Amino acid sequence: MSTLVALARAQAFAAGRAQPIATVRHLHVHDHPFVVIPLAMAGEANAPLAAMVGAAPDDPRLLVVAQPRNRAERFAFADALAGALVPYLTSFAGDTEAVAVDRGRDVRHRFVDAPQVWVPNTGGVDFLRLFGRSTRFRRVDGEYPVPPTVPLLGQWLTFLAGASEVPGSSLLLNAVQALGLHWATGQSGAEDAHLGSLLAWIESGAAAAREAESGPVAGPATDPDFDNRVLAPLISDGDPALTPVLRELLLPTWQRMWRTLALLRTLPAGERVAGRWDSDRDSYSSFVEHLAESGLPQPRRDGAVAAAARLQRLENAATRYAVQRAFDDPLVMAEYRLAGVAFGGVVTLANPDRVDDTGKRPVLRPRIMVATTETLRIEAGATLTSPARPAQKAKVISVTRTETGWDVLLELSGGMGRKLMAEPGTVPAVGEKLLLTTLSEAYRPGAAFPEPAETPWTHGGPPEPYSDPAQPDDDQPD
16 A cells, blocks of 8 residues: 555545545546446355346346256356347447558557446456356367357456456456545455445445445355345245345445446546557457457466466556556656655756767757755666656756755757757746656567477476486497
């Protein structure tokens, strides 16, 4: 937990109302999302009991498994879920747009939009991941066949669950995490996992949150007392009253999900949210293409090289997401300013026409002086970036102590045009307020990984040739 979030939690506790920890929305909220509220049977590994699904707040559809231990009923549930979810997911695979690649030398196509699925909490994401793993390898023929929609559903759920692991992705989102990214409450992190309580802190305050704590859960696990008193008799007797009971249980969470979406839409989207949604559309387009070409299910586990490459992509995405959130949001950047790796100041001197001719050819290298009163943990030689000019780099030439703070001398490069004279507005002018930080959105190239066949046998490569030490040499007698 960061210092500012801890302070916001203390303020929320004192005020009895959740406090904002973001000035913009850091995720994409679709105009037509799809909500899934899964419910699993307690004590069973991923045994679905029910799910409330739909793409409109006034049109919830309830899917129920009367006997979760019955294999046929569970796959009938998967078939029904596929009938509701898969048409929504594939409905965006229509119109495409051309995207320039390789610096304009080539072009590729992606869909102009992509789906977005919402679940109440991280447990809902885990449920979809496990349910996808348990269905994507099922056979549609032979012994114990399942409907053709079941393995297709499993592939889609696996794709969405994998996308949810990418920091900044908005293909599969959970309401608890989305709200916690933008508001801080006066309760514990464990209590924030209850959607009703978290939403009540934001909408009404602590008193309403205490009442919501005793309300119905958001799944996927049910309340043990509810299981013993209500569910167990209804399931064991095959009572048709099970459906209305489950509808009453899930309907409050369904309403809260749509209130969550409406609440998030009140925040303006961050400047870089659209770029991350473009990446989501790229992922969606690639997966649709994969289904059309081969349709093979995702492997049970990645090989060594694929796992290492995926880990690197996730690390790069996490770094990029943290930087983009800070660049988009002054409240997020404030944490870096407290740490001394970002500072705000005023330009006091500027030499926009300075040319460095010490190399083979002269290059434009303007210099500016920035005065700041903030704490600094930046030394000469460091490279800084300004969110206002992300393509421009500022090298720290010197840091000088003054009576009121610091004078930082910077040498600028990039983002000023290709001539020996800077384009208008590309060099900060005297009097301009500037925010500078060591954070950077610069592209981070991936590492070179070996081919799977070139890895050791311990990592999936070919085994070493075996030589039996007891085998006699050719020149020795038998």
